[in-house]
Amino acid sequence: MSKDPSHTPKHRRHSDQVTLSQVAKSAGVSPITASRALNNPTKVSDTTRRNVLAAVERLGYVPNLVAGSLASSRSKLIAVIVPSLINSVFVEVIKGLQETLEAEGYQILLGNTDYDLDREYQLVRTFLGWSCSALVTAGLRHNKACHKLLANWEHPIMEVMELGKGMDLNVGLDHVAAGRCMASHLVDKGYRDIVYVGARLAQDYRASMRYEGHKAVLQAHGIDAPIVELDTLGSLKAGSESLDQVFAQHPKTQAIHFANDDLAAGALLAAQRQGLNVPNDIAIAGFNGLPLGQHVTPQLTTILSPREEMGRLAAKELIRRLSGKNVVRRQHDVGFKLQLGEST
Amino acid sequence: MSKDPSHTPKHRRHSDQVTLSQVAKSAGVSPITASRALNNPTKVSDTTRRNVLAAVERLGYVPNLVAGSLASSRSKLIAVIVPSLINSVFVEVIKGLQETLEAEGYQILLGNTDYDLDREYQLVRTFLGWSCSALVTAGLRHNKACHKLLANWEHPIMEVMELGKGMDLNVGLDHVAAGRCMASHLVDKGYRDIVYVGARLAQDYRASMRYEGHKAVLQAHGIDAPIVELDTLGSLKAGSESLDQVFAQHPKTQAIHFANDDLAAGALLAAQRQGLNVPNDIAIAGFNGLPLGQHVTPQLTTILSPREEMGRLAAKELIRRLSGKNVVRRQHDVGFKLQLGEST
DNA sequence: AAAAAGAATGATAGCGCTATCATGACAGCG
DNA sequence: CGCTGTCATGATAGCGCTATCATTCTTTTT
Numbered sequence: 001m002s003k004d005p006s007h008t009p010k011h012r013r014h015s016d017q018v019t020l021s022q023v024a025k026s027a028g029v030s031p032i033t034a035s036r037a038l039n040n041p042t043k044v045s046d047t048t049r050r051n052v053l054a055a056v057e058r059l060g061y062v063p064n065l066v067a068g069s070l071a072s073s074r075s076k077l078i079a080v081i082v083p084s085l086i087n088s089v090f091v092e093v094i095k096g097l098q099e100t101l102e103a104e105g106y107q108i109l110l111g112n113t114d115y116d117l118d119r120e121y122q123l124v125r126t127f128l129g130w131s132c133s134a135l136v137t138a139g140l141r142h143n144k145a146c147h148k149l150l151a152n153w154e155h156p157i158m159e160v161m162e163l164g165k166g167m168d169l170n171v172g173l174d175h176v177a178a179g180r181c182m183a184s185h186l187v188d189k190g191y192r193d194i195v196y197v198g199a200r201l202a203q204d205y206r207a208s209m210r211y212e213g214h215k216a217v218l219q220a221h222g223i224d225a226p227i228v229e230l231d232t233l234g235s236l237k238a239g240s241e242s243l244d245q246v247f248a249q250h251p252k253t254q255a256i257h258f259a260n261d262d263l264a265a266g267a268l269l270a271a272q273r274q275g276l277n278v279p280n281d282i283a284i285a286g287f288n289g290l291p292l293g294q295h296v297t298p299q300l301t302t303i304l305s306p307r308e309e310m311g312r313l314a315a316k317e318l319i320r321r322l323s324g325k326n327v328v329r330r331q332h333d334v335g336f337k338l339q340l341g342e343s344t
Numbered sequence: 345m346s347k348d349p350s351h352t353p354k355h356r357r358h359s360d361q362v363t364l365s366q367v368a369k370s371a372g373v374s375p376i377t378a379s380r381a382l383n384n385p386t387k388v389s390d391t392t393r394r395n396v397l398a399a400v401e402r403l404g405y406v407p408n409l410v411a412g413s414l415a416s417s418r419s420k421l422i423a424v425i426v427p428s429l430i431n432s433v434f435v436e437v438i439k440g441l442q443e444t445l446e447a448e449g450y451q452i453l454l455g456n457t458d459y460d461l462d463r464e465y466q467l468v469r470t471f472l473g474w475s476c477s478a479l480v481t482a483g484l485r486h487n488k489a490c491h492k493l494l495a496n497w498e499h500p501i502m503e504v505m506e507l508g509k510g511m512d513l514n515v516g517l518d519h520v521a522a523g524r525c526m527a528s529h530l531v532d533k534g535y536r537d538i539v540y541v542g543a544r545l546a547q548d549y550r551a552s553m554r555y556e557g558h559k560a561v562l563q564a565h566g567i568d569a570p571i572v573e574l575d576t577l578g579s580l581k582a583g584s585e586s587l588d589q590v591f592a593q594h595p596k597t598q599a600i601h602f603a604n605d606d607l608a609a610g611a612l613l614a615a616q617r618q619g620l621n622v623p624n625d626i627a628i629a630g631f632n633g634l635p636l637g638q639h640v641t642p643q644l645t646t647i648l649s650p651r652e653e654m655g656r657l658a659a660k661e662l663i664r665r666l667s668g669k670n671v672v673r674r675q676h677d678v679g680f681k682l683q684l685g686e687s688t
Numbered sequence: 689a690a691a692a693a694g695a696a697t698g699a700t701a702g703c704g705c706t707a708t709c710a711t712g713a714c715a716g717c718g
Numbered sequence: 719c720g721c722t723g724t725c726a727t728g729a730t731a732g733c734g735c736t737a738t739c740a741t742t743c744t745t746t747t748t
Contacts, residue, residue, distance in 0.1 A: 015417065019734060030698050035736060045696065062493070065473035066413045067734035070703050073359065075410065077453075085439040088432065095429040098456055107470060109421075110454045112442055126451060129409035149406070236639045269639045292636060295580045295613045363704060374728050379706060389726065411704035414733050 018061045027055035038063065069131055078318070079127035081111040081120060081137045083203070086233060089260075089288055089307055090138060093160060096311020097136060104319050106133070115203035121146040128153060134318050140164045141205065156321045160314050162206055163333050169321065171314040171332040175206045178303050178336050179213025182257055182285055185301070187221050189344055191255040191283055194218065195246050197267075198259035199230040199238055207259035210287060214257055226250055234259060239266020243274070243282075255283035255344065261290040261302055268296055268343060283344040289337075298342030306334050362405045371399035382407065413475055422662070423471035425455040425464060425481040427547070430577060433604075433632055433651055434482060437504060440655020441480060448663050450477070459547035465490040472497060478662050484508045485549065500665045504658050506550055507677050513665065515658040515676040519550045522647050522680050523557025526601055526629055529645070531565050533688055535599040535627055538562065539590050541611075542603035543574040543582055551603035554631060558601055570594055578603065583610020587618070587626075599627035599688065605634040605646055612640055612687060627688040633681075642686030650678050 024034035029048060036043045037052035044052075055061070069075040078101055082090040098108055109132060111123035120137070124146055127135060134156040142150070150157055150167055159166040163174045186194050196214050198207040215225040228246050232238045239262060246253055258264035264286030271278050278284055278298055286293055286302040293300030313332055321327045368378035373392060380387045381396035388396075399405070413419040422445055426434040442452055453476060455467035464481070468490055471479060478500040486494070494501055494511055503510040507518045530538050540558050542551040559569040572590050576582045583606060590597055602608035608630030615622050622628055622642055630637055630646040637644030657676060665671050 015733080017734095020736095021734080031734090032699085032736070033697055036697090039736085043696080048696080060493075062469055063473050064414075064475070064734055065470070066410055066419065066475050067703090068736070069410045070408075070414050070705085071734075071736040073703065085435060085442065088435075091429060091432075091435050094454075095456075098429065098454070102456065107474075108454045110438075110442070110452045112439075112446065125406055126409070129407050130451075131408070131410050149404075236635045240639060266639060269641065273641055291580045295584060295610060296640075297613065297617050359703080361704095364706095365704080375704090376706070376729085377727055380727090383706085387726080392726080408704055411733090412706070414735085415704075415706040417733065
């Protein structure tokens with residue numbers, strides 16, 4: 001069998017992109033040295049580093065991070081999975097994460113489950129496939145498959161929003177306690193006919209946790225704890241429409257404890273439009289401490305949750321873990337604060 | 345020189361992760377066939393496909409997308425670069441993008457420039473390194489290096505928010521026209537002492553474009569077009585604090601045209617707290633059509649911009665392009681709508 | 689001055705997957 | 719019957735980078 005040396009090799013894939021090898025050649029070093037010059041600058045001499053950087057500049061080299069990740073089975077990607085982008089609360093957490101992670105050179109792969117745990121599982125699968133170096137997810141609840149997948153994963157997992165025993169790291173606040181806190185406030189103020197109003201509680205289960213705390217306090221005082229559940233997700237609109245519904249079902253209502261500030265502010269503005277006096281005709285309380293609630297008159301009584309701070313703290317803990325440091329505490333309570341307005 | 349066959353091979357990297365080869369072996373086919381069964385189901389027989397899928401299930405295989413991307417030099421990643429996450433406008437665009445892209449199996453790599461074009465360039469570099477299949481960026485302005493980098497890039501580039509001649513695809517609205525529209529409305533209403541108020545206009549240059557439109561209309565009527573620039577980024581707080589500043593600089597002000605609804609709503613709520621009547625003492629107009637503005641009393645006059653729609657449309661166009669379809673129009677005007685409230 | 693340790697660089701062999709070409713089996717057809 | 723075409727599958731060779739080990743040369747130690 002005679003070879004045909006003039007035959008063009010069969011496996012030729014083109015790519016006009018500049019590669020590290022080209023940079024290396026241009027700088028007069030081997031590819032691996034060029035790699036070191038870019039990723040472990042201390043491992044090469046000053047001259048070499050300068051030459052390589054000059055070549056990078058000259059050729060307009062853009063590192064292929066995909067190839068790098070495959071070779072090193074590491075990546076500077078961090079998966080962030082949230083249940084919603086409409087709810088500004090998650091966006092603020094993302095913002096906290098993002099500003100801290102991006103400063104350390106990490107990129108965020110963003111996923112939205114739309115409050116669907118099966119969707120979450122799918123996203124987790126996909127993201128693991130990108131060999132992310134960590135995963136941030138909102139909440140402690142996952143479906144079975146997701147749990148199993150994550151349990152065998154060797155990278156840090158950060159569960160945010162609610163405090164509790166998670167799979168790995170956890171930064172959040174105690175929602176049951178927050179519910180108790182607000183309910184106590186309302187009872188102390190002398191209200192007795194208090195309705196809790198939330199939206200899609202099966203999905204937004206943290207709102208249900210707050211209701212649990214709320215109910216416990218009311219029952220301890222021998223008071224009934226009625227709840228009204230809205231169909232639509234929390235929003236100003238839903239809040240403003242909820243007023244009628246509450247009064248229809250509970251005509252004697254003195255105070256409404258809303259699951260979040262969007263609903264509460266919507267109701268407050270609607271009450272004003274209807275000529276109701278807040279808090280004399282109806283007291284209104286929220287949760288989150290959104291700027292909106294602080295700017296309406298009367299100012300909304302709410303519970304401040306440190307959302308951006310939660311994101312920042314989560315990011316910092318992740319970075320500590322990723323840089324090999326021992327992580328002492330696995331759980332971080334960011335707390336909350338009762339913000340007294342004039343709406344109660 | 346004698347070889348030592350008992351010597352352990354030198355290049356051994358471990359990885360307990362299940363690979364496609366293992367799946368293939370378990371299914372009794374070659375790796376490439378297993379690959380096809382997962383990615384080109386029509387290219388294999390039904391039996392083979394079933395066997396492979398069963399093996400995937402059995403072994404808990406999670407595809408290594410990094411390896412796949414390197415081999416195919418394609419990825420299901422789409423880079424999204426926005427100037428801010430505080431401004432809910434961008435978040436809504438992201439939401440529109442995200443829900444449409446995720447449905448097609450694309451993931452979003454999120455970057456935040458914080459209104460810094462150099463930062464944008466860095467992000468673009470990084471994201472190109474991930475061989476994203478497309479890039480979405482807010483705005484038509486980029487720095488020189490970024491332009492050069494993108495001009496040579498062979499994947500779709502989608503510039504959103506503002507309408508204009510972009511690098512590739514474009515979905516947005518005409519901000520100059522929007523500024524004209526609101527200014528005309530104010531002039532028609534009989535206002536003559538009109539102040540435009542914005543924040544960090546050098547960075548939020550779309551707000552300046554609206555001012556340009558605003559100024560043109562006022563000047564056409566022989567009216568002066570004073571502008572007040574705030575230091576802090578647009579927010580309710582900045583808006584509420586801006587009132588005093590405006591009156592200090594322009595005591596006779598009849599109407600304020602705010603660069604966005606956050607500022608406008610903040611000012612409106614502040615005016616009410618100060619006992620000013622809106623619109624009789626002071627008329628207030630905004631831009632964006634945020635829900636907030638529609639729920640305050642008086643309802644805010646503003647310009648509705650279809651933000652989620654913009655994201656969805658951008659995503660759809662990208663998907664069309666990515667699936668190889670010819671893209672007819674490169675520019676899409678999503679328009680805007682004057683929303684008359686009682687605040688003017 | 690010889691031995692040991694360190695610093696800088698390079699050669700090699702993959703990371704896990706898919707593009708490309710090659711093969712064998714079988715159908716249709718003049 | 720041989721020819722072409724289609725279908726299902728496989729063998730091979732990378733994608734662009736870095737981990738690992740090997741080498742050379744310089745510095746430090748005894």
